[in-house]
Amino acid sequence: MKRLDDSFRKLEKFPTKVIQFGEGNFLRAFIDWQIHQMNKQGLFKGGVKIVQPLAKGMTKNLDQQDDLYTVLLEGVLNGKKYQSHEVIESVNGTVRPYENYAEYLKLAEDDNIEVIFSNTTEAGIAFDENDKLSDQPQNSYPGKLTALLYHRFELGKKGFHIIPCELINHNGDQLKKIVLQYAELWKLGEKFVDWINNDNKFYSTLVDRIVPGYPRDRAADLEKEWGYLDQMMVKTEPFLIFVLEGSQAINDVLPLKEAGINFVVTDDMQPYRNRKVSILNGPHTTMSPIARLAGIETVGEVMKDKDFYKFVNDEMYQEIIPTVALPEKELADYAEGIKERFENPYVKHQLSSIALNSISKFTARLLPTLKRYVAKNQELPKRIVLALAAYLKIYRGQADFEPSDTAEVLAAFKKIAGDENYVHEALSNSDFWGEDLTQISGLEALVNKYLTEIDQKGTRAIVERINAE
């Protein structure tokens, strides 16, 4: 069978206007897909050069198919079923700084390039004090970026719009802060710092699209159906939201909105972040321990089970939405969309993968809601507390499966697992939760009660009872 090659292109190859750090599934199904949508409508007329941020990666595989790949879009959005595939033509080429650093630095010389995107995972936006300007390349992504920016500055050229998509809060501010740290460490001078501050714009973003990646189980069948080989195909849900904090002028640079994409430019993205973290990630973090203890394996199975569906729905509407400071109708529409995404029949989202590092996830994704709920109602949100009790059972080593967390967290739980005051010891450990949870009135007693009930009857019985209350 034929591989993808340039003969599959339907659009002309546009000049490179974007540098993208990262060749991962998410960026290919999110940023490069969006650029392709703009190009199809003649709105952007620009291509992407992908920089592989690590020594090892997938860019050679992409080059082997002339930088083309297929996005398989499957799911339900606003009640409409989507099942389509499209060859994405927005990638113009790839650059590997570990193999050819000169070619990497040369990107700074291209006047057509206006925008830099990145997604190097949450670990990527980090300062490495051992990085040097003379390294070829620097170890960290911000180190590599600073070297590129400095070369651009020395050539007297204009700066960039720098748009990180890593899932950390204030990602743009964080990245800029580290670039300025390198400017100081490498003594790049006041003028460079002024150029960073005045000629470049760093934006903070929130990205949301579930991208399960390469559809391993169906790839061979899909290739047969499409009539070509594609080792870089990527599967995604149809939903996306791309929130960017900054001035509306970015719409002139990136006419995403005009292309019909759900691109939101705002001067404060925190409400969008709170909404996503509490209404999407919150229920994920709640259902994962409770449903796994009841023998359920995926988010889709949770949504198909009438008891668990009601439990999740009630958590969204009774415990979470009333605590988020946005118009209720908007939140309800968002919640309905999330339920549709959780029900996506094409995505098998494992509860075990959501469970990775659950203690920090509970702290970031559920604890703020629990505290806001208590402040508002002077009582505890039962469903979130049941999740906490279920986690304590799992982390005590009393489930049919192991908890997966950092070595420190696992060791700390191991130390207290045999303690007769286990619940008190666990809840009062501020290293887990950032604070002493026994200070929240009634929490320790309710967790103890739920733990006893879980031992006696299992989580499903408690879910049924809470549903009936």
Ligand SMILES: NC(=O)c1ccc[n+]([C@@H]2O[C@H](COP(=O)([O-])OP(=O)(O)OC[C@H]3O[C@@H](n4cnc5c(N)ncnc54)[C@H](O)[C@@H]3O)[C@@H](O)[C@H]2O)c1
């Ligand atoms: N897949 C999703 O559904 C989804 C949705 C929203 C956000 N995200 C987030 O996007 C990120 C990437 O996800 P993906 O599915 O594309 O993963 P992936 O494994 O396909 O790609 C990871 C990319 O990050 C780069 N990378 C990894 N560690 C790095 C480091 N220390 N420094 C620099 N670069 C590094 C790799 O080179 C690669 O380009 C994750 O952090 C994930 O949480 C994923």
Ligand SMILES: O=P(O)(O)OC[C@@H](O)[C@@H](O)[C@H](O)[C@H](O)CO
């Ligand atoms: O990716 P994690 O492990 O941080 O969190 C698990 C899920 O809640 C998460 O992947 C969501 O599906 C995603 O955040 C949707 O955009």
